[in-house]
Amino acid sequence: MTDHPTIASPEASATPPQPSGDEPAIDSERADAFAAAHPVRPIPAQRPVDTRPICETPSASDFLNPVWKAVVEETRARGNDIHLPISVAYAERLCDAYPTADREVVLVATLLHDTGWAHVDESRILSEGFTGDWRKAQIRYEHEHQGCIVARRVLPGLGYAPEFVERITAIIEGHDTRHVAYSIEDALVRDADRAWRFDRAGIALASSWFGMDPATYADRLAAEIVPELITAAAVEMATADLARSNALLKTGVLR
Numbered sequence: 666m667t668d669h670p671t672i673a674s675p676e677a678s679a680t681p682p683q684p685s686g687d688e689p690a691i692d693s694e695r696a697d698a699f700a701a702a703h704p705v706r707p708i709p710a711q712r713p714v715d716t717r718p719i720c721e722t723p724s725a726s727d728f729l730n731p732v733w734k735a736v737v738e739e740t741r742a743r744g745n746d747i748h749l750p751i752s753v754a755y756a757e758r759l760c761d762a763y764p765t766a767d768r769e770v771v772l773v774a775t776l777l778h779d780t781g782w783a784h785v786d787e788s789r790i791l792s793e794g795f796t797g798d799w800r801k802a803q804i805r806y807e808h809e810h811q812g813c814i815v816a817r818r819v820l821p822g823l824g825y826a827p828e829f830v831e832r833i834t835a836i837i838e839g840h841d842t843r844h845v846a847y848s849i850e851d852a853l854v855r856d857a858d859r860a861w862r863f864d865r866a867g868i869a870l871a872s873s874w875f876g877m878d879p880a881t882y883a884d885r886l887a888a889e890i891v892p893e894l895i896t897a898a899a900v901e902m903a904t905a906d907l908a909r910s911n912a913l914l915k916t917g918v919l920r
């Protein structure tokens with residue numbers, strides 16, 4: 666999950682935890698290579714982008730059903746049963762717009778990326794994960810690490826090869842705490858993880874996590890999350906979604 670780093674909430678702890686120093690180091694070589702291969706940002710779409718409301722194109726990837734079934738427990742944590750299916754639907758659209766990306770990697774990584782929230786101390790999720798310098802909050806490193814453990818637990822039994830599992834964990838590890846993308850697949854997962862916020866369901870859920878009213882949260886999305894998007898397809902979808910959500914939620918009046 667990603668969002669603004671400095672939003673305070675009523676649950677804010679006085680001193681947000683700092684990284685322990687055990688976090689995985691950033692692979693600058695990979696990050697630099699990806700940046701050099703994609704000098705134009707946001708990365709132009711390779712195909713037309715579907716900007717209709719996301720509920721019109723729910724995930725059609727039935728091959729993911731065994732993976733979904735394997736993590737039902739994990740979807741019960743921190744709104745994952747809303748966040749993950751919507752994010753996967755966005756990930757499918759992003760894969761349609763960037764067909765050179767490995768679709769299976771993007772979709773499985775998106776599905777699993779936040780399952781680690783189910784294996785961290787729930788009381789610390791809002792108190793540490795959504796306040797202060799949240800990107801550096803220890804709970805965020807922990808949910809990434811636990812998500813990798815979930816991936817290694819469920820994927821081999823479903824027939825996924827070790828190399829595939831490693832590609833998934835490389836994306837999950839650092840999906841919140843790393844500032845740079847390593848690959849187009851990594852970039853699409855990151856954008857799917859952000860794109861869902863612009864839908865009305867994302868605004869409803871995420872604004873409450875941050876203790877903000879919808880209008881203030883929508884303003885933050887426009888000012889701070891749109892610029893973080895890596896792909897032009899995500900920017901296009903987010904812009905269309907935000908306009909619809911602002912109109913529907915009457916954020917121009919309810920502020």
Ligand SMILES: [Fe+2]
Pocket residue numbers: 666667778779808840841
């Ligand atoms: Fe996350």
Ligand SMILES: [Fe+2]
Pocket residue numbers: 666667748778779858
């Ligand atoms: Fe997420």
